[in-house]
Amino acid sequence: xxxxxxxxxxxxxxxxxxxxxxxxxxxLDQAPPAPTIEQKDPAxxxxxxxxxxxxxxxxxxxxxxxxxxALRPDFYQAYFNRGLIFWQDKQFEQAExxxxxxxxxxxxxxxxxxxxxxxxxxxxxxxxxxxxxxxLIAAKPxxxxxxxxxARILSDEHEFETAIRLFEHALQINPYHRxxxxxxxxxxxxxxxxxxxxxxYYEIQTESDTNILHNIAYTLKKLGRIDEALPxxxxxxxxxxEHAEAQFGLxxxxxxxxxxxxxxxxxxxxxxRNRKPFPVPEGLQKWDGISDLRGKTILLQAEQGLGxxxxxxxxxxxxxxxxxxxxxxxxxxxxxLLSRCDYIDEVVSIHLTPPxxxxxxxxxxxxxxxxxxxxxxxxxxxxxxxxxxxxxHWKQKLSGDHSFKIGICWQGNPNYSTPFLxxxxxxxxxxxxxxxxxxxxxxxxxxxxxxxxxxxxxxDLPEGFTIHTFGPDFDKTNGRFMDTAALxxxxxxxxxxxxxxxxxxxxxxxxxxxxxxEPADWRWMLRPTDTPWYxxxxxxxxxxxxxxxxxxxxxxxxxxxxxxxxLRSSSYPSTGSGPCSGQAAQSSSGDPxxxxxxxxxxxx
Numbered sequence: 134x135x136x137x138x139x140x141x142x143x144x145x146x147x148x149x150x151x152x153x154x155x156x157x158x159x160x161l162d163q164a165p166p167a168p169t170i171e172q173k174d175p176a177x178x179x180x181x182x183x184x185x186x187x188x189x190x191x192x193x194x195x196x197x198x199x200x201x202x203a204l205r206p207d208f209y210q211a212y213f214n215r216g217l218i219f220w221q222d223k224q225f226e227q228a229e230x231x232x233x234x235x236x237x238x239x240x241x242x243x244x245x246x247x248x249x250x251x252x253x254x255x256x257x258x259x260x261x262x263x264x265x266x267x268x269l270i271a272a273k274p275x276x277x278x279x280x281x282x283x284a285r286i287l288s289d290e291h292e293f294e295t296a297i298r299l300f301e302h303a304l305q306i307n308p309y310h311r312x313x314x315x316x317x318x319x320x321x322x323x324x325x326x327x328x329x330x331x332x333x334y335y336e337i338q339t340e341s342d343t344n345i346l347h348n349i350a351y352t353l354k355k356l357g358r359i360d361e362a363l364p365x366x367x368x369x370x371x372x373x374x375e376h377a378e379a380q381f382g383l384x385x386x387x388x389x390x391x392x393x394x395x396x397x398x399x400x401x402x403x404x405x406r407n408r409k410p411f412p413v414p415e416g417l418q419k420w421d422g423i424s425d426l427r428g429k430t431i432l433l434q435a436e437q438g439l440g441x442x443x444x445x446x447x448x449x450x451x452x453x454x455x456x457x458x459x460x461x462x463x464x465x466x467x468x469x470l471l472s473r474c475d476y477i478d479e480v481v482s483i484h485l486t487p488p489x490x491x492x493x494x495x496x497x498x499x500x501x502x503x504x505x506x507x508x509x510x511x512x513x514x515x516x517x518x519x520x521x522x523x524x525x526h527w528k529q530k531l532s533g534d535h536s537f538k539i540g541i542c543w544q545g546n547p548n549y550s551t552p553f554l555x556x557x558x559x560x561x562x563x564x565x566x567x568x569x570x571x572x573x574x575x576x577x578x579x580x581x582x583x584x585x586x587x588x589x590x591x592x593d594l595p596e597g598f599t600i601h602t603f604g605p606d607f608d609k610t611n612g613r614f615m616d617t618a619a620l621x622x623x624x625x626x627x628x629x630x631x632x633x634x635x636x637x638x639x640x641x642x643x644x645x646x647x648x649x650x651e652p653a654d655w656r657w658m659l660r661p662t663d664t665p666w667y668x669x670x671x672x673x674x675x676x677x678x679x680x681x682x683x684x685x686x687x688x689x690x691x692x693x694x695x696x697x698x699x700l701r702s703s704s705y706p707s708t709g710s711g712p713c714s715g716q717a718a719q720s721s722s723g724d725p726x727x728x729x730x731x732x733x734x735x736x737x
Contacts, residue, residue, distance in 0.1 A: 149334055155458055174200035175208055182214065185442045191218045198326060209238040210501050213245050221253060228252050235607035243269065254286060262286060271525030278467045281313050286543050287315070291555060293324045311337045315345065323556040325678045327355055343373045351382060355652050359386060377405035383653035397501035411436065411462065413493045413532035420492040422502035423490045427456030432493035435483050441497060442467055444666060447516045450476040450501040473518045507665050514669065517640035523611060523619035536578035541600070542569055544587030561631045561650045563681050565590040569598050570689045571628065576696055580624065582617060582634050584608065627696075628688070630656070639667035644671070648684055651675035
């Protein structure tokens, strides 16, 4: 079968230009006619204030604008320019008052309207800003900047389809505005209208614009056209060697192609992508992978998401084997779980000052430092361990269910800071209702592993669609992930999207099937169904962008095949309801085993 190329997701480079670019001041010929008495001439005061602005004497300029306003209360240009001074100094409340006053005097004055909306946005009053832009468009339907800025806000708010229509209207007014077309293409990319995005990038590319060349590389890779993407990455780096996004993207591409040496070297450029590592004690030296660790204390630092830590904590064994005393600076939700790893001597919070150490190293730098290749991935699995008492506890709790027990997770953490990352999470998440085809397989019981976000979907399930859920103490009394890990050890399968639950199951060594979007993250590379990181894991990839229906059809058939032997060797009901139907599961004594899910916060 012909090998299908998949692309990784990472951040697009957005154009840094914006309109308006910043304060610009009205010239005298834009002021209304005025008396010629110099000392009390508002026009002369206005002119002198503008001169002060050009010389960066903003305080003096503001005073003169104030004097001009006192002499001419309807001098809306003076209000506007004084508002710009406040805006530039981030005194947004004062700026808002001046822009509103200018607009009150001169409702036709578009620039006041635009700056008022921008000022509201900078105060996080997004709904008010949107209203001002919409009102301006209603009054001035040919105002390019109103369409552009409203489109940008709505894109930030994840209202992509509306944003796209506004970008298109703006481009009808000004088809040659490159920043607008770039933002338009980026938004198309977010909603997976990838080919259209590529065509728009092509329209505005130049040999020297490395940001657009990078976005072309990214989009080609997303389309699976990796052979075409690589020259664009190399071109960006040739023009601008310090282009961190291109260096990082090229590294991720090489990892996907299973060239780990080049790939993880490029991955080190993550530190140059406006990302700050967690602070380390001053003067602490970074381990180079060569110096002797015997008798040394090394600080192993977590970074990025919980899934990243669960995937790469395996490298702690490599440090321990070299004679180090290993202190892991962990994200708080993983501290209790990872303290059970015998190759980790201490687990401390990443947010607190660590104990004295001799060296430090970032967790996800270890594949590069240790020169990991495909055949040298540490595969001593399990390398994360459930609490045995809790394993027995959940074994007893589930003893009344003789079905094929599947733990499911359907959504990643949606609370990322940028619209691009939120879009990436949305692309790899599914709707809970799509698991109904799994629930309907005879002899299957579904157990909820979803926490933190997405639980609201449990309230909107079709009649007869039963998922076993747990009460508020789950993963709370015993520590985060502790009940989840113990429960997984008692399930026949974990079926999950690409989130921390997938990596936890992989690290525990339990059978796990992972549902992957198109394109998948770089770590899953290009293999159709397997991954060298977890031999106990099977991958199910979208055949095309957004096509989860086909994925669930394949998963359902694979499950039917898998549980045939289980059906022959076990005696349990042939329905898909497990031990209950539409209610909390019951123990053999008739007492409730589970409460309906409470809205309990839990990390993603």
